[in-house]
Amino acid sequence: MNMPAQEQREETRLIGHQKKELWMGAEYLTLSDLWPQNPRAILVGINPTDASVRVGHYYQGLAGRRMFRMLHDAGVLESRQHKDVPGLYDDDLALSQGIGFTDLVKRPSRNAQSLKLAELEFGAQELDRNLRTHASPLVIFVFKKTAQVLFGTFEGIGLLGGLEIGGARCFVMPHYSARVPLRDVTLAQLKRLWNET
Numbered sequence: 001m002n003m004p005a006q007e008q009r010e011e012t013r014l015i016g017h018q019k020k021e022l023w024m025g026a027e028y029l030t031l032s033d034l035w036p037q038n039p040r041a042i043l044v045g046i047n048p049t050d051a052s053v054r055v056g057h058y059y060q061g062l063a064g065r066r067m068f069r070m071l072h073d074a075g076v077l078e079s080r081q082h083k084d085v086p087g088l089y090d091d092d093l094a095l096s097q098g099i100g101f102t103d104l105v106k107r108p109s110r111n112a113q114s115l116k117l118a119e120l121e122f123g124a125q126e127l128d129r130n131l132r133t134h135a136s137p138l139v140i141f142v143f144k145k146t147a148q149v150l151f152g153t154f155e156g157i158g159l160l161g162g163l164e165i166g167g168a169r170c171f172v173m174p175h176y177s178a179r180v181p182l183r184d185v186t187l188a189q190l191k192r193l194w195n196e197t
Helices: 005-012 050-055 062-073 090-096 117-133 144-151 180-196
Strands: 018-023 026-031 041-045 099-103 138-141 158-165 168-172
Touching: 026 050, 041 117, 041 144, 062 090, 062 180, 090 099, 099 117, 117 144, 117 158, 138 144, 138 180, 144 158, 144 168, 158 180, 168 180
Parallel strands: 041 099, 041 138, 138 168
Antiparallel strands: 018 026, 158 168
């Protein structure tokens, strides 16, 4: 397909998983949703950080890198050897292992505190539709707040008993600063779930 020269130049400026997307009537440079062909799990964040969008890859901030470390510790991501390979990122590795990525809100920001209630509500409808369309046996919420926007207030983290989206079991990751015993118990539960998918 031939694109006009102007569009080709704009297209080549995008790096990694960057994408220009219309969100609630405005266009933003954000991150593409990554849907594996045969998903084992979908990671759901609240919204992309400016740092991640700049690089063109999911979870490039400190909290995101700690989250990837927890996925490695739980045995969800198989290898960190790719760190020696320039240009290969954790989201690329995860995608190759059947793990997809999406966010509740597509508008990037420095942090989630700047998100408006209308964006969260709109995002919840879009996310629910997308997760039902791209069926996965497991949905992993990176942040509890994201799951609470969909399901309402609940206690605890880990497997959300009785709460599903499109038949997928739902799991909430521990916060990266969670106490070690809670973190370890929750990651052991994730490892069991992962081995069942």
